[in-house]
Amino acid sequence: MLDLIAQVQIQDRSSGDASCVADNGFCPSWIVDNLNRYTDPLLQHVYLTIVSLAIGFAISFGLALIAHRRRWLVAPITQITGVLYTLPSIAVFFLLLPITGRGNTTAIIALVAYSLLIIFRNIIAGLDNVPAETKDAGRGMGLTDRQLLWRVELPLALPEILAGLRIAATTTVGLATLAFFAGAGGLGERIFEDIVFKSNVVTAGALAVLLAAAFDVVILIVQRAVTPWARARAS
Amino acid sequence: MTTTYAFLGEFGDALQFIFQGETTREGAEVGGSQFLDLTWEHLKLSGVSMAIACAISIPLGLWLGHIRRGSFLAISLSNVGRAVPSLALIAFFVAYLGTGFANLTLSLVLLAIPPILTNTYVSVTQVERDTVDAARGMGMTGAEIVRKVELPLALPLIFGGIRISAVNVIATATIAPLAGINTLGDPIINVSGYGDTGRLAAAICVAALAIFTELTLGAVQRAVTPAGLKLEPDTASRRMRIRFGREATT
Numbered sequence A: 001m002l003d004l005i006a007q008v009q010i011q012d013r014s015s016g017d018a019s020c021v022a023d024n025g026f027c028p029s030w031i032v033d034n035l036n037r038y039t040d041p042l043l044q045h046v047y048l049t050i051v052s053l054a055i056g057f058a059i060s061f062g063l064a065l066i067a068h069r070r071r072w073l074v075a076p077i078t079q080i081t082g083v084l085y086t087l088p089s090i091a092v093f094f095l096l097l098p099i100t101g102r103g104n105t106t107a108i109i110a111l112v113a114y115s116l117l118i119i120f121r122n123i124i125a126g127l128d129n130v131p132a133e134t135k136d137a138g139r140g141m142g143l144t145d146r147q148l149l150w151r152v153e154l155p156l157a158l159p160e161i162l163a164g165l166r167i168a169a170t171t172t173v174g175l176a177t178l179a180f181f182a183g184a185g186g187l188g189e190r191i192f193e194d195i196v197f198k199s200n201v202v203t204a205g206a207l208a209v210l211l212a213a214a215f216d217v218v219i220l221i222v223q224r225a226v227t228p229w230a231r232a233r234a235s
Numbered sequence B: 001m002t003t004t005y006a007f008l009g010e011f012g013d014a015l016q017f018i019f020q021g022e023t024t025r026e027g028a029e030v031g032g033s034q035f036l037d038l039t040w041e042h043l044k045l046s047g048v049s050m051a052i053a054c055a056i057s058i059p060l061g062l063w064l065g066h067i068r069r070g071s072f073l074a075i076s077l078s079n080v081g082r083a084v085p086s087l088a089l090i091a092f093f094v095a096y097l098g099t100g101f102a103n104l105t106l107s108l109v110l111l112a113i114p115p116i117l118t119n120t121y122v123s124v125t126q127v128e129r130d131t132v133d134a135a136r137g138m139g140m141t142g143a144e145i146v147r148k149v150e151l152p153l154a155l156p157l158i159f160g161g162i163r164i165s166a167v168n169v170i171a172t173a174t175i176a177p178l179a180g181i182n183t184l185g186d187p188i189i190n191v192s193g194y195g196d197t198g199r200l201a202a203a204i205c206v207a208a209l210a211i212f213t214e215l216t217l218g219a220v221q222r223a224v225t226p227a228g229l230k231l232e233p234d235t236a237s238r239r240m241r242i243r244f245g246r247e248a249t250t
Helices: A002-012 A018-022 A028-069 A071-086 A089-100 A104-128 A132-140 A145-176 A187-193 A198-226 A228-234 B002-020 B033-067 B071-083 B086-097 B101-125 B129-137 B142-179 B195-224 B233-243
Strands: none
Touching: A018 A028, A028 A071, A028 A104, A028 A145, A028 A187, A028 A198, A071 A104, A071 B195, A089 A104, A089 B142, A089 B195, A104 A145, A132 A145, A145 A198, A145 B071, A187 A198, A187 B086, A198 A228, A198 B071, A198 B086, B002 B195, B033 B071, B033 B101, B033 B142, B033 B195, B071 B101, B086 B101, B086 B142, B101 B142, B129 B142, B142 B195
């Protein structure tokens, strides 16, 4: 491992202001020259986050719809996803290694497991907060349970569902910085490779924070777009 | 069939590593009692960080919540906190301040503060205005209201925040060896001395420690919940609805 780090340092620091780089300093010129080193890790990071979120959302959504009809399932599902949420992802990466091997699969399973509780809880909360009068009105108009769910309950629950997705997205970006332990790359790998070099740490760290913020903003824009009534009510 | 056996075998080896330990080719004792030392270091680091984080964020959250100011700070802090990866935070401290227990503790404190502060703040602001007014009408001073009314009512949520932070700190302390502190993450970061079995053993220990912390703090959370708040939330809100004549046909 030390050999690897030494090698990376020699490679990574080939250009830019020599004295600043030798001092492990924060060197804007080095960052500008070497920004392309972070492109692939960033793309890996985006890939891990999107795939994990999509799978996590699909599973949580299914679980929430089942639990919405059969209320007694809410407690056990919350407990099981709660355990998955509690398990540190870095430990899960290594617990999964003997089963799924190194690579994206292991990282994605761990990230999905972590996101389930957050999304599930928000979907259930959103569905629970739909006013009883609104549901009654829908039933009075002759909607079936299924129509009521898709046309009344889910649209009204959207703000809370998407709020859950935003929390899950920012946490997943954060946890994906550890995905390199599972052999899935990402920005964390760059940080880990040269942890004493300020320019490297700041660049990779800032990219991770910006990525989290970007996911947050994109989902917020989607939320605004798909729930126009919320804006109408506020103004 | 062979693969199943093989993976059971790896977990079996890891358990043996935890309980009995091994001697490496260099003659160093790893696993077994050496894991106890690593666990102790892990708990010490997490405990000190959590204690400092609580000492800062609970009083601050109580005060901000009591005067009902600073909601922007309290809420956005937790959003920002979530967006900063723990690895990036620790790396930042290592790069700028260097390695060592104090620097690492500082970064873990920063990591632990947002959930506790936000939960404390939110739980105090959620105490009903009427309750606070009643307390003031009984002649309580501001400090008394905080201590005798707002704090007890806020305790369950505060402990919720402490739970989130504690589990997060325990998880993050796993990468502490990057900052030169040998916690249970040592076999994970410095694989060479331990091998794959040692790494798996460490992962099992960290996972067990996190679950144990979660369960213990959950029990504490239930214990500190005032009896009056132990009503099922569903029941409580339903009663309100019945009282205000809005109960739907169920």
